[in-house]
Amino acid sequence: MNAVLKETAYAAAPLAVHGLTHSYEGSSVLRGVDLALEPGSVLGLIGRNGAGKSTLIRAMLGLLQPLSGSAFVFGEPALKLGDDAKARLAYVPQQPEALAWLTAQQMLDYVGRFYPRWDTEFANRTLERWNIQPNKLLAKLSPGERQRVDLIRALASQPELLVLDEPAAALDPVARRELLREVALRAGESGTTVLFSTHIVSDLERVASEIAFLHEGRLLLRCGVDETKERYARLWLPAAKSAAAPAQALSRRRHEDGSLSLVVERDAHEQWPEAAKLAGARLDALGLEDLFVEIAE
Amino acid sequence: MDASLLTIQPNAPEPIYRQIVEQLRRLIASGQLGTGDLLPSVRDVAGFHAINPMTVSRAYGLAEAEGLLERLRGKGMAVAATRRASQTENQRLALLEPQLLELARHARELELPAEPVLRRLTRLLDD
Numbered sequence: 054m055n056a057v058l059k060e061t062a063y064a065a066a067p068l069a070v071h072g073l074t075h076s077y078e079g080s081s082v083l084r085g086v087d088l089a090l091e092p093g094s095v096l097g098l099i100g101r102n103g104a105g106k107s108t109l110i111r112a113m114l115g116l117l118q119p120l121s122g123s124a125f126v127f128g129e130p131a132l133k134l135g136d137d138a139k140a141r142l143a144y145v146p147q148q149p150e151a152l153a154w155l156t157a158q159q160m161l162d163y164v165g166r167f168y169p170r171w172d173t174e175f176a177n178r179t180l181e182r183w184n185i186q187p188n189k190l191l192a193k194l195s196p197g198e199r200q201r202v203d204l205i206r207a208l209a210s211q212p213e214l215l216v217l218d219e220p221a222a223a224l225d226p227v228a229r230r231e232l233l234r235e236v237a238l239r240a241g242e243s244g245t246t247v248l249f250s251t252h253i254v255s256d257l258e259r260v261a262s263e264i265a266f267l268h269e270g271r272l273l274l275r276c277g278v279d280e281t282k283e284r285y286a287r288l289w290l291p292a293a294k295s296a297a298a299p300a301q302a303l304s305r306r307r308h309e310d311g312s313l314s315l316v317v318e319r320d321a322h323e324q325w326p327e328a329a330k331l332a333g334a335r336l337d338a339l340g341l342e343d344l345f346v347e348i349a350e
Numbered sequence: 351m352d353a354s355l356l357t358i359q360p361n362a363p364e365p366i367y368r369q370i371v372e373q374l375r376r377l378i379a380s381g382q383l384g385t386g387d388l389l390p391s392v393r394d395v396a397g398f399h400a401i402n403p404m405t406v407s408r409a410y411g412l413a414e415a416e417g418l419l420e421r422l423r424g425k426g427m428a429v430a431a432t433r434r435a436s437q438t439e440n441q442r443l444a445l446l447e448p449q450l451l452e453l454a455r456h457a458r459e460l461e462l463p464a465e466p467v468l469r470r471l472t473r474l475l476d477d
Binding site for chain 2: 095230231233234237238240241242254255256258259260261262278279282283330332333334335336337338339340341342343
């Protein structure tokens with residue numbers, strides 16, 4: 054029964070992986086990842102450098118064959134994706150892709166013909182706004198400019214599924230804000246499903262509806278952005294009270310003076326652990342960045 | 351009202367939808383927004399601040415449920431007629447609950463007994 058339910062959920066999800074593992078030269082990068090995206094959701098993927106974010110994204114899209122596990126795009130096996138499914142998705146990798154012998158304008162005119170919903174006006178307008186010389190060869194553009202052209206290509210195709218790997222790296226603050234606006238409005242109004250990885254947590258807090266925290270090849274946390282902020286907090290206990298610390302904690306750090314910092318979670322009745330009520334205990338709400346630093350350390 | 355009147359701090363511990371409701375409450379309480387004033391559309395707020403439209407909808411929905419806003423057919427959201435008089439004492443007290451919880455938490459952290467805190471609070475309220 055469960056398996057059947059799972060199958061149905063996977064068929065409906067624009068993007069879904071199950072039991073994904075992968076390794077490079079014998080060292081594990083993904084250690085069993087399950088992840089499915091709801092249509093119209095914006096999932097922010099976060100994790101330290103080397104946590105496996107790009108590998109996970111590539112495996113989700115069928116761009117690499119995982120050691121074990123399965124990946125589906127629009128319900129089709131990701132490794133054998135049909136042209137129809139490919140036209141409905143757009144992926145911007147960290148490293149710019151081929152076609153370097155064309156100018157930005159030529160490339161966009163060329164690829165535009167393969168997408169039924171190509172938005173020429175958006176492509177031309179955004180080239181100008183993001184300071185790309187349309188007649189310069191892609192090979193002569195800086196890596197940042199190349200990624201901006203790739204982002205324009207991805208957005209102009211008006212995909213149902215948009216996958217961005219560290220899009221912020223190539224953009225100045227103004228262009229980054231514009232990209233976030235595009236992502237937010239498209240998800241909200243056209244129902245575009247978005248997966249993006251970033252190390253800029255505030256970007257994710259603006260537009261993501263959910264976050265997934267990848268740590269050492271495992272998903273440590275998968276939660277709505279608002280729920281995460283309301284559900285977790287840092288509990289600090291003075292040395293004298295540290296023995297009363299709850300057994301369950303997402304992270305636990307002992308300070309030099311014997312005091313203790315823990316990341317704790319509300320229980321099923323919305324209550325914080327009992328220890329938070331002890332005299333001298335301190336409970337601090339956490340922004341996502343602080344939460345991740347606490348957990349990842 | 352213009353979407354720029356809201357300030358969004360994405361990295362604050364407080365979720366963005368709560369930041370919006372809190373600011374609407376303050377803008378209304380201070381009279382900067384009056385009964386019948388139209389709110390910017392969800393799209394305007396989401397676009398201006400580059401935030402997820404669902405977050406804005408959630409904030410507006412919550413503000414509507416609290417009686418701060420009302421939905422006008424064909425026009426969108428507007429500031430609701432002040433219902434302060436018609437709200438029961440308990441309903442009004444419930445609006446203070448987050449601040450009261452916060453106060454109680456701080457008092458406990460400082461290991462202050464209830465009595466001096468209540469004494470001080472009473473004096474503040476009488477002013």
